[in-house]
Amino acid sequence: MTVTVRPSTDADLPAIAAIYGWNVLNGLGTFEEVPPDAAEIGRRRATFLARGLPYLVAERDGVVLGYAYAGPFRLRAAYRYTVEDSVYVGPDAVGLGVGKALLAAVIAACEALGLRQICAVIGDSGNAASIGLHAALGFERKGVFPDMGYKFGRWVDLVWMQRPLNGGGSREPDTPGLELNGV
Ligand SMILES: CC(C)(COP(=O)(O)OP(=O)(O)OC[C@H]1O[C@@H](n2cnc3c(N)ncnc32)[C@H](O)[C@@H]1OP(=O)(O)O)[C@@H](O)C(=O)NCCC(=O)NCCS
Numbered sequence: 001m002t003v004t005v006r007p008s009t010d011a012d013l014p015a016i017a018a019i020y021g022w023n024v025l026n027g028l029g030t031f032e033e034v035p036p037d038a039a040e041i042g043r044r045r046a047t048f049l050a051r052g053l054p055y056l057v058a059e060r061d062g063v064v065l066g067y068a069y070a071g072p073f074r075l076r077a078a079y080r081y082t083v084e085d086s087v088y089v090g091p092d093a094v095g096l097g098v099g100k101a102l103l104a105a106v107i108a109a110c111e112a113l114g115l116r117q118i119c120a121v122i123g124d125s126g127n128a129a130s131i132g133l134h135a136a137l138g139f140e141r142k143g144v145f146p147d148m149g150y151k152f153g154r155w156v157d158l159v160w161m162q163r164p165l166n167g168g169g170s171r172e173p174d175t176p177g178l179e180l181n182g183v
Pocket of ligand 1: 023027028029030086087088089090093094095096097098099100101120121122123127128129130131132133134136
C-alpha cells in the first residue's frame, strides 16, 4: 500500500474530525466523550502549529487514513524540551502500517526541532495497538496509572511510555526549546 505522510492542511480538518470522532465514540485511547467538530479541531491544531510542532496526515489516493501530531506535554516553562504525541488511524485502515509511518515522521520532526523527550499517555492498558506501536518505535513503558478515567461504564487506566530524542537528558540543551508560558 502506498501511503504518503505530509503536513496537514485546513482542507484535512473534516477528515481528521471524522477519524477522531469515531475514536471518541468507540475507543478508550482518548478520554474525551463528545466529538469536537472540525472548527474545534482546527483551533487545537493552530496552537501546535504556532509552536512549530508537526501535525501530519497519511493519505492514499487522496483519502486521509490517519493523522498524528506532537503537542506540549505540559505548559509550564521547564517542560519546553518535552512533547506528547497523538496518533489516530481510521477504523478501516488499522493494522496496515499507517500509524507507524505517521509516528515515525512525528518523531523525526521533533528531533529536527532539537527536542529531548517524547511521551505517550495511552488510554486503556488493554490498548495493545497503541502500546505495540509505541514500543515498535523505541518508546519504553514507564508505568501505569490505574483507574484514571471512567468511560463506557468502567474505570480506565493510563499507560505512560517515553522515548528520548537527540540523546535525551545525557547532555545540556542546545536549542531554546518550545515557547511555553502557561500554568
Ligand atoms: C494505535 C494506532 C494508531 C496504531 O496504528 P496502526 O496503523 O493500526 O498500526 P501499524 O499497522 O502501523 O502497526 C505498527 C506496529 O504497532 C504494533 N501493533 C499494531 N497493532 C497492534 C496490535 N493490535 N497488537 C499489538 N501490536 C500492534 C506492531 O508492532 C506493528 O508493527 P508490525 O506490523 O511491524 O508488527 C491505531 O490502531 C489506532 O488509531 N487506534 C485507536 C486510537 C488510539 O488508541 N490511538 C492512540 C492514542 S494514545
